[in-house]
Amino acid sequence: MGDNNVHETSRLRTHARKTEREDRILDATAALILRYGYNKMTVDDIAAKAGVAKGTIYLHWDTKEKLVGALLKREKQELANDVRQRLVADPATGTLTGLLKVTALALMHRPFLKAILFQDMEVLGKLAQREHANDAYLENLASFTTYLEFLRENGLVRTDLSLQTEVYMMSAIFMGFFVVSPLMPPEFARSDEELAEMIAETVHCTLESNRPSGDDENSGSRRFQ
Numbered sequence: 001m002g003d004n005n006v007h008e009t010s011r012l013r014t015h016a017r018k019t020e021r022e023d024r025i026l027d028a029t030a031a032l033i034l035r036y037g038y039n040k041m042t043v044d045d046i047a048a049k050a051g052v053a054k055g056t057i058y059l060h061w062d063t064k065e066k067l068v069g070a071l072l073k074r075e076k077q078e079l080a081n082d083v084r085q086r087l088v089a090d091p092a093t094g095t096l097t098g099l100l101k102v103t104a105l106a107l108m109h110r111p112f113l114k115a116i117l118f119q120d121m122e123v124l125g126k127l128a129q130r131e132h133a134n135d136a137y138l139e140n141l142a143s144f145t146t147y148l149e150f151l152r153e154n155g156l157v158r159t160d161l162s163l164q165t166e167v168y169m170m171s172a173i174f175m176g177f178f179v180v181s182p183l184m185p186p187e188f189a190r191s192d193e194e195l196a197e198m199i200a201e202t203v204h205c206t207l208e209s210n211r212p213s214g215d216d217e218n219s220g221s222r223r224f225q
Contacts, residue, residue, distance in 0.1 A: 022060055025050045026071045030112045039125035075113040082106040096151055097200040104196040157207045173202050198213055
């Protein structure tokens with residue numbers, strides 16, 4: 001029994017060291033890809049910043065692309081955990097606008113994931129031509145579509161527009177605020193919280209005002225069906 005305990009303790013310590021080393025490598029990768037971009041970032045750069053040998057990186061991931069793929073997976077998991085914690089901390093955010101607000105706030109603190117979502121060519125370079133960027137966006141889109149469908153079925157958002165139209169509108173609103181923000185002059189600058197509130201308010205006014213589809217005022221919306 002004693003030998004088994006020693007063996008298990010040793011295994012756990014080895015796993016903890018491996019996980020800690022992987023996190024350092026992924027942290028270094030995130031910092032360097034944002035500084036230099038995917039094309040210019042090298043495995044040598046990552047090794048130097050992470051304080052490990054180049055060969056150590058290849059023990060974990062045999063290509064730079066797989067390394068960045070692991071970083072993306074970690075970023076998405078951390079984003080999901082962050083959103084979940086924000087929703088638990090404030091149950092009032094469990095609405096469409098609340099979800100978009102906390103998602104926006106969480107995304108603002110993850111510049112690499114933001115670059116992936118918005119396909120920032122300076123950051124992604126050749127990576128943008130591969131499956132990571134498109135898959136990440138489609139995965140998020142699928143999740144939002146499922147959630148929006150649930151809200152429609154329960155009468156919590158408008159139903160006079162098609163599901164696809166509402167997903168399109170919601171995506172345009174959410175992404176549009178992020179795209180236009182750096183283009184605005186200084187006097188229009190907004191804090192992260194204010195930007196998230198503006199996204200939530202716009203979505204609320206656009207999609208959470210449910211009106212009967214037979215109303216004359218909605219006749220114009222039916223052409224988008």
